[in-house]
Amino acid sequence: MILKSQVEWALHCCAILAGLPEGRYLSTKALAELHGLPKEYLSKALQSLSQASLVETTLGPSGGYRLAQAPSEINFLEIVEAVEGKARSFTCTNIRENNPCRPAGYCDSKPCAVARIMWEADEAWRDTLRRVRLSDLVGTLSEEVPADIWRSTFEWVLKRAG
């Protein structure tokens, strides 16, 4: 059970977009260059964010992406689910139905007990991600990333932002 690398990409890209001044857009090309990622494939991740209404786009030169909501209004789970999908990590195939001792046509009243426990764990995972806002990540980064790197990165970004 492993998350797509696009999840990591999307999170880092959102952190950059969160630092963009009001009304500016950043292109896939710039985001790919900044993170050393394949532009075409990163584009798919950004499209997922767009379909989830987490980012807005505009076309043409000086086009690209910007956040559709304030960083404090976007949480990690939204970003992760936009790329990874909302499906639970455990899927119950109801193998208990194959039990030869079951009366034919017997119907379970509840979901399988095994599945309920696995789904509870899944929900704990989602809860943790739901509690972390994009603005929290930006706050941590601005504390931890050395000031000169932080500054020069955003200079680099602004030079390319339309």
Place this chain on the structure above:
Amino acid sequence: MILKSQVEWALHCCAILAGLPEGRYLSTKALAELHGLPKEYLSKALQSLSQASLVETTLGPSGGYRLAQAPSEINFLEIVEAVEGKARSFTCTNIRENNPCRPAGYCDSKPCAVARIMWEADEAWRDTLRRVRLSDLVGTLSEEVPADIWRSTFEWVLKRAG
């Protein structure tokens, strides 16, 4: 991000093994039949449990599997990790290192902030699974599964247990 179906199989098989009387073994064949699973492939899941020392085996006719510990001493996480592996669901590829604004040879003091958050969620998932004991599952099942099906299932099992 989806767990292997073997995880579901292993959990159901452990629940059955937990109901086995002291000293008896149940074969892959019986477990596969009971759950409607491909015997050869289920065997791989059971081997994983064996390598994790969660079950013990013996060969020959009347051979098979039994729990290596009491159901109250085995938790869900152990079973899940035995089959699925212990690797975290999020792998950090450190794309921040590709930032062209970084001084060459610069070394991060901490793991990436994005990864730390994703790992925290992963740990919440594991914590939930760690808190559920195999005996808890058996307790729930014995309450929820209709008494006649529960009983006939274990008659079926005992007839095949070596």
Place this chain on the structure above:
DNA sequence: GGTTTTCGGATATGATATGTCCTTAATCCC
């Protein structure tokens, strides 16, 4: 009109999950 961009579809490739088959060694029964 030419350039740059997002978007979506088509396609290729690689890794992993799923599933089958076969051999070996141990155990049981006769």
Place this chain on the structure above:
DNA sequence: GGGATTAAGGACATATCATATCCGAAAACC
């Protein structure tokens, strides 16, 4: 001892999905 049954594990085939690239269309800018 010999035959049957079992777990263990390696080899192999197939299917599904992640990763990646390419292309054409439509929109925006110059």
